[in-house]
Amino acid sequence: MNSVSKGRNEGIKSVMKDFVERAVNLYENMRDQPVCPSAREDALELLRERQVPQEGRPIEEVFEEMLQEVYSGAPLAQHPRNFSCVPSTASLFSWMGDVMTGAFNPHAGCRSNAPAAGMIEEKLIRWMCGLAGYPKGSGGVFVSGGSMANLTALTAARDLKLPFSERSRGVVYVTDQTHSSVSKGLHIIGFDRQQIHIVPTDGAFRMNVSALKEAVRKDRAAGKKPFAVVASAGSTNTGSVDPLREIGLLCREYNMWMHVDGAFGASALLSKRQRKLLSGIELSDSLSWDAHKWMMQTYSCSVVLVRRQSDLLRSFSAHPEYLKDAEYAEDGTEFWDLGPELTRPARSLKLWLTLQAVGSLGMERMIDHGCAMAELAERVLRTYPGWEIVSSASLGIVNFRYVPFGISSESHLNRINQEIAREITASGYAQVFTTELQGKKVLRMCTIHPQITEEDIHNTIERLRQSEAARRAGRQLDKTAS
Numbered sequence: 001m002n003s004v005s006k007g008r009n010e011g012i013k014s015v016m017k018d019f020v021e022r023a024v025n026l027y028e029n030m031r032d033q034p035v036c037p038s039a040r041e042d043a044l045e046l047l048r049e050r051q052v053p054q055e056g057r058p059i060e061e062v063f064e065e066m067l068q069e070v071y072s073g074a075p076l077a078q079h080p081r082n083f084s085c086v087p088s089t090a091s092l093f094s095w096m097g098d099v100m101t102g103a104f105n106p107h108a109g110c111r112s113n114a115p116a117a118g119m120i121e122e123k124l125i126r127w128m129c130g131l132a133g134y135p136k137g138s139g140g141v142f143v144s145g146g147s148m149a150n151l152t153a154l155t156a157a158r159d160l161k162l163p164f165s166e167r168s169r170g171v172v173y174v175t176d177q178t179h180s181s182v183s184k185g186l187h188i189i190g191f192d193r194q195q196i197h198i199v200p201t202d203g204a205f206r207m208n209v210s211a212l213k214e215a216v217r218k219d220r221a222a223g224k225k226p227f228a229v230v231a232s233a234g235s236t237n238t239g240s241v242d243p244l245r246e247i248g249l250l251c252r253e254y255n256m257w258m259h260v261d262g263a264f265g266a267s268a269l270l271s272k273r274q275r276k277l278l279s280g281i282e283l284s285d286s287l288s289w290d291a292h293k294w295m296m297q298t299y300s301c302s303v304v305l306v307r308r309q310s311d312l313l314r315s316f317s318a319h320p321e322y323l324k325d326a327e328y329a330e331d332g333t334e335f336w337d338l339g340p341e342l343t344r345p346a347r348s349l350k351l352w353l354t355l356q357a358v359g360s361l362g363m364e365r366m367i368d369h370g371c372a373m374a375e376l377a378e379r380v381l382r383t384y385p386g387w388e389i390v391s392s393a394s395l396g397i398v399n400f401r402y403v404p405f406g407i408s409s410e411s412h413l414n415r416i417n418q419e420i421a422r423e424i425t426a427s428g429y430a431q432v433f434t435t436e437l438q439g440k441k442v443l444r445m446c447t448i449h450p451q452i453t454e455e456d457i458h459n460t461i462e463r464l465r466q467s468e469a470a471r472r473a474g475r476q477l478d479k480t481a482s
């Protein structure tokens with residue numbers, strides 16, 4: 001233990017104090033920094049040469065080195081003008097919760113190891129089940145992310161609905177907008193690609209329920225076993241929400257499990273204005289909900305909720321001899337019986353801390369703000385000729401593209417829009433990525449960061465319009481027109 005001697009701890013204390021100062025400053029000055037710093041390669045080059053040393057080194061040195069080579073220079077997912085993918089809404093409260101939880105390092109696998117953390121996890125699960133409209137007997141568990149939440153829920157679906165001997169005939173329904181983690185999870189739990197039926201979506205990127213019904217009928221007639229439907233509540237591409245009520249009723253009619261992937265969008269349940277969009281979610285058997293997407297949390301913090309907690313127990317409980325003394329909960333249910341993990345961090349604590357500090361109304365205001373910013377972006381874009389809305393603002397996401405008058409070649413349009421995205425991202429002012437919808441490359445803005453201002457939206461759109469790629473495409477036209 002000589003490397004953690006008294007003197008060494010003094011060093012840690014002073015660098016950590018220094019770090020708190022720097023980290024808070026980073027957040028305070030975030031909007032003045034480039035979203036994607038460009039000098040990344042030098043830092044990585046230095047790091048490439050480093051090896052694990054035989055003898056330890058002074059912590060002050062390691063600290064500075066890691067700040068320079070590891071933490072700085074990476075794209076800032078939590079920058080207010082990061083509009084790509086699902087930007088991070090991480091707050092300093094969540095970070096503080098991480099630091100506290102990391103320091104005490106409670107083992108959140110069971111209650112005897114961390115009784116208070118267990119109580120908080122249970123309280124939050126109850127609260128979130130309540131928001132989803134789940135009945136008594138529902139439950140869930142914190143997991144690392146939406147991918148794990150989907151995998152956990154689909155395992156429970158399989159175990160309830162498909163006897164082992166029928167697994168090879170099982171079919172699960174998704175759409176062309178379902179997140180890739182769903183098919184990944186299905187693969188992990190033993191399903192083949194042919195067992196995933198992709199149902200088409202309508203013009204608003206929502207599952208076509210009559211096509212679903214038709215597919216279920218045909219598959220049953222062919223001797224297959226339709227056992228689950230995965231509905232999206234906030235698809236990653238467009239923020240679209242599948243017709244949850246109709247899907248729920250159909251699932252009941254055909255004895256299928258309804259899983260809702262709300263990794264991104266379930267947070268809208270916190271908003272009185274937005275939650276209407278998710279109506280019907282209460283019919284589902286399970287729900288994935290990432291707090292690290294739209295509830296201000298650092299990675300990783302997510303929950304999987306189930307209508308009947310017993311469905312998780314059926315799939316995940318194990319009672320090995322070496323854990324008997326640690327079993328403690330009155331009903332015998334420990335968190336390690338509810339999901340794939342045994343040892344795990346107390347992920348609920350940072351969310352609890354954040355909610356205590358921000359309040360549910362604070363969360364609601366953030367959700368409403370994110371939605372309003374995407375709506376603003378759509379309104380502004382609609383005033384400019386040549387800027388086409390491909391999917392209207394939904395849950396803080398809007399997709400659009402530049403279609404200069406006279407250019408109709410899709411591949412040319414794809415190139416123009418790709419270049420527009422590259423240009424603004426390279427400028428460091430904002431990060432905007434493309435996605436593909438109905439075979440078109442489109443610009444996508446996800447505007448959920450709580451500190452986005454109206455000015456950010458106006459300036460970003462103005463920069464897209466004034467980008468070299470957009471102006472060149474516009475000019476070409478003037479030439480051909482004259």
Ligand SMILES: *Cc1c(COP(=O)(O)O)cnc(C)c1O
Pocket residue numbers: 086144145146147148179181232234235236261262263264265290302
């Ligand atoms: C992000 C996302 C996921 C995956 O969640 P991770 O936390 O990245 O594992 C799943 N589904 C949807 C709809 C998502 O947006």
